Amino acid sequence: MANYTAADIKALREKTGAGMLDVKKALDEANGDAEKAHEIIRVKGLKGIAKREGRSTSxxxxxxxxxxxxxxxxxxxxxxxxxxxxxxxxxxxxxxxxxxxxxxxxxxxxxxxxxxxxxxxxxxxxxxxxxxxxxxxxxxxxxxxxxxxxxxxxxxxxxxxxxxxxxxxxxxxxxxxxxxxxxxxxxxxxxxxRDEVPTETVEDERRIAEETAKNEGKPEGALPKIVEGRMNGFFKENCLLDQGFARDPKQxxxxxxxxxxxxxxxxxxxxxxx
Known part of the structure; x- marks a missing residue:
């Protein structure tokens, strides 16, 4: 049975900024001795680790x-x-x-x-x-x-x-x-x-291409060709095998x-x- 209380855990967490699990492990290792547990947390570099959780990692x-x-x-x-x-x-x-x-x-x-x-x-x-x-x-x-x-x-x-x-x-x-x-x-x-592009993505891009062409006032009869052209542009931008090769964009x-x-x-x- 652990020879420390929830209050001991809370106090050590507030003192060190270490995570709950790390505090409990330190208290277990120290047999409930709060000062010894504090030393264990410092030695392991766990002090303040919980306070880091909201920080940006770019x-x-x-x-x-x-x-x-x-x-x-x-x-x-x-x-x-x-x-x-x-x-x-x-x-x-x-x-x-x-x-x-x-x-x-x-x-x-x-x-x-x-x-x-x-x-x-x-x-x-x-x-x-x-x-x-x-x-x-x-x-x-x-x-x-x-x-x-x-x-x-x-x-x-x-x-x-x-x-x-x-x-x-x-x-x-x-x-x-x-x-x-x-x-x-x-x-x-x-x-x-092109075969790996999800069906819903293709459908969304096709819909956007068609709506854009309509908003631009393109003739109704020209829409299918315009949409296909814009879909080809989408595939050439996003699909590896369709992209222009970096060393020779013509291929x-x-x-x-x-x-x-x-x-x-x-x-x-x-x-x-x-």
């Missing part, structure tokens, strides 16, 4: 992991956010990001919640608490394919990667995978192909991939804070 890092998988490779990518670029480029922060993506890859973890609720969660808390900032695992993505290409881009040379891309291709597509990954980093497509990414004899089967793109 800095951070993108970490990736590629390893063998069924039929080829599996690529995993994690975005972890913090408050300042000072922490973002610190060794402990970069190290815990690398450990987070490796753990997610090894255990097939798909969401931040799942990662934090795993055995890794306590490791993450212990490693990030001393950094003195709110640290958030924002999102996780994974792609699989015969080949998985990684591209990481630094927006500032003294910061860790702020943009990360994973591209999955078949074996033949590996030839152009790096160039495609760089294109994705720059042009941020939302979908791989689409799809045509570049097709010329290699390969296929792109999936991709993921993260930008810190976006």
């Amino acid at each position: 800095e951070g890092i993108i970490a990736t992991d590629v390893r063998p998988g069924d039929g080829g490779q599996v690529g995993t990518m994690v975005e972890i956010n913090c408050e300042t670029d000072f922490v973002a480029k610190s060794g402990p922060f970069i190290e815990i990001a690398d450990k987070a993506v490796a753990y997610a890859a090894e255990h097939g973890i798909a969401t931040p919640e799942e990662l934090l609720n795993s055995e890794f969660g306590q490791t993450f808390t212990d490693a990030t608490a001393p950094l003195g900032e709110k640290i958030v695992i924002r999102r996780i993505a994974a792609v699989t394919g015969e080949n998985v290409e990684v591209y990481l881009h630094r927006t500032a040379k003294d910061l860790p990667p702020q943009v990360g891309v994973l591209v999955a291709t078949d074996a033949a597509g590996a030839e152009v995978a790096h160039d495609v990954a760089m294109h994705i980093a720059a042009y941020s497509p939302k979908f791989l192909s 689409s990414v799809g045509s570049i991939v097709e010329a290699s004899g390969g296929n792109v089967t999936g991709f993921a793109r993260f930008r810190v804070g976006a």
